[in-house]
Amino acid sequence: MKFIPAGVVSLLLMIHCRLVVGKALPVNTPSPMCENTHVCKPNVAEQTRKLVMLLNATAQDLFSIYLDCQGNPFSSHLDELCNANGTNFPDFHVNRTSHKKDIMVALYKVFAFLNASLGNITRDQEELNPTAKELLERLHNTTKTTRGLISNLTCLLCTNYKVSQVDVTYGKSSKGMNVFKKKQQGCQVLRRYVQVVSQAAQVLLPHLSQA
Numbered sequence: 001m002k003f004i005p006a007g008v009v010s011l012l013l014m015i016h017c018r019l020v021v022g023k024a025l026p027v028n029t030p031s032p033m034c035e036n037t038h039v040c041k042p043n044v045a046e047q048t049r050k051l052v053m054l055l056n057a058t059a060q061d062l063f064s065i066y067l068d069c070q071g072n073p074f075s076s077h078l079d080e081l082c083n084a085n086g087t088n089f090p091d092f093h094v095n096r097t098s099h100k101k102d103i104m105v106a107l108y109k110v111f112a113f114l115n116a117s118l119g120n121i122t123r124d125q126e127e128l129n130p131t132a133k134e135l136l137e138r139l140h141n142t143t144k145t146t147r148g149l150i151s152n153l154t155c156l157l158c159t160n161y162k163v164s165q166v167d168v169t170y171g172k173s174s175k176g177m178n179v180f181k182k183k184q185q186g187c188q189v190l191r192r193y194v195q196v197v198s199q200a201a202q203v204l205l206p207h208l209s210q211a
Contacts, residue, residue: 033157034154034157037158055197056201061138066135066186069125074183078191083188084188087189088171089114089192089193092200095203096202101157106200108168109166110196110197110200113171118142124174124183125186128179171185171189
């Protein structure tokens with residue numbers, strides 16, 4: 001038997017372990033997005049439509065209350081300070097003639113972004129406006145509805161449309177920003193949200209009412 005020094009054995013074992021750890025997962029490994037997804041409820045499409053309609057019906061009031069709570073100069077310089085183009089909010093590039101799957105993917109991108117942004121905005125407002133009960137309540141309710149919508153969209157995408165991965169983008173974290181920047185980012189995101197959720201509500205109705 002050929003003698004192998006102890007140091008070489010240790011090195012070989014280390015290389016072997018690294019290869020095992022770095023080995024690609026099997027092709028049939030469930031996507032993290034779909035691993036906990038089961039058969040969708042029969043009314044999930046209609047429920048999804050209603051959640052989008054609910055968010056659309058409450059979005060403008062949420063934005064208006066947010067704006068009131070930030071005070072000047074935001075309420076007096078809305079177009080200048082709350083330019084919705086200053087965010088990474090996903091565009092809703094689908095229309096009434098788009099395939100249902102494309103609409104579901106576009107919705108998922110929008111509300112995944114919104115969910116993360118609401119976390120930032122709510123945390124900042126709890127710090128900056130802790131007594132603004134109506135604003136905080138609306139932020140919490142919008143977050144709850146958004147998470148329910150994401151759950152429904154995940155089920156539809158994974159089960160009905162066999163989509164196991166969606167490339168999503170998220171906004172900038174507000175941690176470390178000064179007070180003005182925190183208020184401005186929230187204003188920009190919520191203003192864009194009002195515009196996009198209105199588009200989603202208009203596009204979604206003729207599709208999911210037939211699902």
